[in-house]
Amino acid sequence: xxxxxxxxxxxxxxxxxxxxxxxxxxxxxxxxxxxxxxxxxxxxxxxxxxxxxxxxxxxxxxxxxxxxxxxxxxxxxxxxxxxxxxxxxxxxxxxxxxxxxxxxxxxxxxxxxxxxxxxxxxxxxxxxxxxxxxxxxxxxxxxxxxxxxxxxxxxxxxxxxxxxxxxxxxxxxxxxxxxxxxxxxxxxxxxxxxxxxxxxxxxxxxxxxxxxxxxxxxxxxxxxxxxxxxxxxxxxxxxxxxxxxxxxxxxxxxxxxxxxxxxxxxxxxxxxxxxxxxxxxxxxxxxxxxxxxxxxxxxxxxxxxxxxxxxxxxxxxxxxxxxxxxxxxxxxxxxxxxxxxxxxxxxxxxxxxxxxxxxxxxxxxxxxxxxxxxxxxxxxxxxxxxxxx
Numbered sequence: 253x254x255x256x257x258x259x260x261x262x263x264x265x266x267x268x269x270x271x272x273x274x275x276x277x278x279x280x281x282x283x284x285x286x287x288x289x290x291x292x293x294x295x296x297x298x299x300x301x302x303x304x305x306x307x308x309x310x311x312x313x314x315x316x317x318x319x320x321x322x323x324x325x326x327x328x329x330x331x332x333x334x335x336x337x338x339x340x341x342x343x344x345x346x347x348x349x350x351x352x353x354x355x356x357x358x359x360x361x362x363x364x365x366x367x368x369x370x371x372x373x374x375x376x377x378x379x380x381x382x383x384x385x386x387x388x389x390x391x392x393x394x395x396x397x398x399x400x401x402x403x404x405x406x407x408x409x410x411x412x413x414x415x416x417x418x419x420x421x422x423x424x425x426x427x428x429x430x431x432x433x434x435x436x437x438x439x440x441x442x443x444x445x446x447x448x449x450x451x452x453x454x455x456x457x458x459x460x461x462x463x464x465x466x467x468x469x470x471x472x473x474x475x476x477x478x479x480x481x482x483x484x485x486x487x488x489x490x491x492x493x494x495x496x497x498x499x500x501x502x503x504x505x506x507x508x509x510x511x512x513x514x515x516x517x518x519x520x521x522x523x524x525x526x527x528x529x530x531x532x533x534x535x536x537x538x539x540x541x542x543x544x545x546x547x548x549x550x551x552x553x554x555x556x557x558x559x560x561x562x563x564x565x566x567x568x569x570x571x572x573x574x575x576x577x578x579x580x581x582x583x584x585x586x587x588x589x590x591x592x593x594x595x596x597x598x599x600x601x602x603x604x605x606x607x608x609x610x611x612x613x614x615x616x617x618x619x620x621x622x623x624x625x626x627x628x629x630x631x632x633x634x635x636x637x638x639x640x641x
Contacts (some may be wrong), residue, residue, distance in 0.1 A: 262610055263428035266436050273440025278369060281441045284434035286371035291431045292599035294408035297377040298419065299589045300386035305416030305584055307387070307572060308409040310532065311394025321635060325526050328627050330570050336466050336536035336623075339567030340543035343462050345557065351454050352551040369438055383593035387572070420585055428606060435603045448552065448604070455548045456612055457568070462540050463619040470536070470626035478633040485629070488515045489622050496618035502531040505621045518608050520634040530624035535573045537619025539584040542569060545608045546591060549601050565594045583616070584609040 273281060301487060381389070397405050438446060471489075475482040492512040506528055532619040550557050568590045573583045581599045584606055591597045591605060609616075 261429045262607060265433040267465075269433040269436030272433070273437040273442075276437075278441070281437050282369050283405075283565040284430075284437050285369050286373060288404040288431055288434040288438070288599070290373045291427060292603070293375055293377040295424065295588070295602070296592075296599070297379050298416075298424070299592065300381050300383055302395075302416050302420070302585055302588050303383065303386040303572060304390050304595060305409075305413045307390035308341055308394045308397070309413040312393065312406050312409055313317055313398040313532075321522075321525060321631070322529075324634065325519055325529055325627065326533060327506065328630055329530055332470060332534060332536050332623055332627065333539050333570040334566060335415045335469075336540040337543050338568060339465045339466060340459075340462055340540040341547070341559075341566065343458060344544050344547040348548055348551055349457070352548065353449055362397040363563050369441060369493070372593065383589040386589065387568075391571075393416065420582070424463070424585070428610075429474070431603055432607045435600060435607070436447050438600075451552060452608060455544060455608075459541055459544045460615050462544065463537050463615055464538060464604055466536055467619055467622045467626075470623045474629040474633075478629045480629065485516055487514055489625055492625065493618045493622050496621045497614045500529060502617055502620050506531050507609075509621050514626050516625060516629060518628045518632045523628050524634060526631050527624055530627050531621065532626060534624055535570070535583055535620050537616035537624045538573060538613075539566065539569050540619065541616040542584065542587055542591075542605075545605055546595060546597075549597070549604055549608075550595065552602065555596070561594065565590060568594065583613075 269284075272284070275420040281411060393405070393409065397409060444557070467486075471482050471486055474480075475485055489512050492505060495508040496502065509527050509531070510523055513527055514520075518526075542560070547557050547562075569587060572590055573586045588602055588606075599604065
């Protein structure tokens with residue numbers, strides 16, 4: 253199983269979970285539910301630590317960049333991420349109600365999770381701090397380390413980031429398929445899985461269409477400012493897009509994306525600064541996926557989708573995903589804290605979000621890296637124009 257990629261393992265886990273829920277007895281499902289309860293508690297314990305590990309080091313790294321160029325690139329990347337998030341929100345609000353019918357949800361007699369089998373026992377693992385406490389502390393430490401330019405705390409933050417990355421890579425990710433299998437076994441036993449799967453293949457099609465539209469928008473803006481031919485430029489980005497689909501990693505796609513940027517005529521200094529930086533801070537595709545999937549999960553569970561709540565969620569996504577670990581699904585791991593604290597997601601809903609996100613993570617990554625080169629064109633044009641004045 254280890255030789256298989258994470259996506260095939262998750263697909264196998266979902267199929268096995270459905271079969272177990274359909275053809276085995278309640279004690280087997282409850283045994284998996286017990287594992288889920290323990291793993292869910294461990295995940296809840298890790299969420300504030302993941303935020304601290306990645307956001308502190310991410311912000312501290314940003315503070316050691318090239319001043320004005322860093323500020324310009326970071327501002328454009330964040331604005332691009334916000335535009336993608338709000339675009340996803342309005343698309344989801346417009347199209348999801350066409351196939352997620354509130355009346356059907358309401359007829360299910362309350363929260364679908366009430367139908368799930370309870371675990372045999374639970375082990376409480378209270379987190380060392382709340383999610384908002386972790387976020388505030390992460391901002392404070394990250395900005396402070398960047399400002400004082402001392403190495404001691406910076407090294408501690410970097411080493412703690414490596415610890416949390418190893419925890420995700422060696423503990424959380426390998427156990428995820430078992431966790432997902434348990435969730436789908438329980439949902440199948442409760443009669444919920446058909447409704448979930450019937451909705452999400454349509455959600456995926458809309459998400460991929462939204463990715464392509466936002467790429468087109470990013471290149472329309474960049475090519476207008478940079479006075480380039482949009483069709484020629486998009487054609488030169490195809491190798492980067494396909495590499496990202498294959499690797500599921502923005503970091504692994506950097507060499508190919510740099511070559512694409514060079515072919516587009518972006519100057520050497522700009523592309524070598526902007527492309528690696530944006531691989532870390534620009535996640536427009538991931539934001540579209542997370543926003544869309546979270547709205548679908550909320551609609552399925554009859555939770556209100558309030559614009560005021562989603563504004564804060566989208567704004568925080570752009571920050572919490574900074575320096576997300578270089579493993580498949582890193583962005584959703586970094587976002588678990590705000591899904592829990594700002595949208596009120598339960599452990600089962602978080603597990604469902606992880607499964608849904610990772611299953612199409614490659615398309616989100618491809619959207620992220622394609623947008624990175626649009627930003628490189630934009631920064632190159634603005635920076636050259638600024639130097640001429």
